[in-house]
Amino acid sequence: MIAVGLTGGIGSGKSTVADLFAARGVPLVDTDVIAHRVTAPHGMAMPQIAAQFGPEFVAADGSMDRARMRALVFGDEAARKRLEAITHPLIRAETEREAREANGPYVILVVPLLVESGAWKTRVNRVLTVDCSVETQIARVMSRNGFTREQVLAIIARQATREARLAAADDVIVNDDVALDALAQDVEILHQRYLALARS
Numbered sequence: 001m002i003a004v005g006l007t008g009g010i011g012s013g014k015s016t017v018a019d020l021f022a023a024r025g026v027p028l029v030d031t032d033v034i035a036h037r038v039t040a041p042h043g044m045a046m047p048q049i050a051a052q053f054g055p056e057f058v059a060a061d062g063s064m065d066r067a068r069m070r071a072l073v074f075g076d077e078a079a080r081k082r083l084e085a086i087t088h089p090l091i092r093a094e095t096e097r098e099a100r101e102a103n104g105p106y107v108i109l110v111v112p113l114l115v116e117s118g119a120w121k122t123r124v125n126r127v128l129t130v131d132c133s134v135e136t137q138i139a140r141v142m143s144r145n146g147f148t149r150e151q152v153l154a155i156i157a158r159q160a161t162r163e164a165r166l167a168a169a170d171d172v173i174v175n176d177d178v179a180l181d182a183l184a185q186d187v188e189i190l191h192q193r194y195l196a197l198a199r200s
């Protein structure tokens with residue numbers, strides 16, 4: 001089965017576009033959801049996290065103490081790498097398992113960090129980037145999350161650039177000032193293209 005990697009910066013409209021594919025019966029596998037699950041109560045990463053970071057990083061319910069871990073890895077690049085060395089292989093394996101088990105003509109992998117964590121690009125058959133201007137991202141995330149302009153800019157600065165995401169793309173959905181029915185039409189065109197690819 002072919003896999004389409006869907007990516008885009010924060011507020012670009014990834015989830016909105018993913019929902020439009022789902023409405024057409026395409027199964028979605030979301031790496032953010034899986035990332036959360038591996039560190040949820042008794043998630044697959046928890047034994048290794050307890051062993052390597054100590055039991056104080058495990059909350060009473062068996063999940064990762066997110067606040068504590070965030071505080072640790074914020075200023076400590078080596079600790080971040082150690083955490084990612086535990087979680088990333090599990091996230092990849094779980095994503096691939098879910099993709100294999102999905103029922104549909106093709107599968108959409110929603111991978112916000114597709115460009116940032118390089119290996120994903122080789123694990124999908126096509127990359128679909130949802131693109132919009134930085135100003136649009138700022139406006140959307142300020143209104144969706146109640147963040148300040150500076151907070152949104154700080155997140156954007158940590159993500160891949162718009163140019164890098166466009167360079168990685170096989171297909172692009174432009175999502176600036178686009179009405180939802182026009183967005184749905186763009187998704188429909190790509191859906192037909194992916195169905196044809198899946199058949200060939």
Ligand code: ADP
Nearest residue numbers: 009010011012013014015016140144178179180
């Ligand atoms: P992402 O998943 O990339 O962070 P979302 O799909 O959550 O982005 O979109 C960010 C916000 O902008 C959401 O509140 C969403 O409803 C809104 N949004 C996205 N695309 C459009 C659009 N074309 N028209 C109106 N609102 C949109």
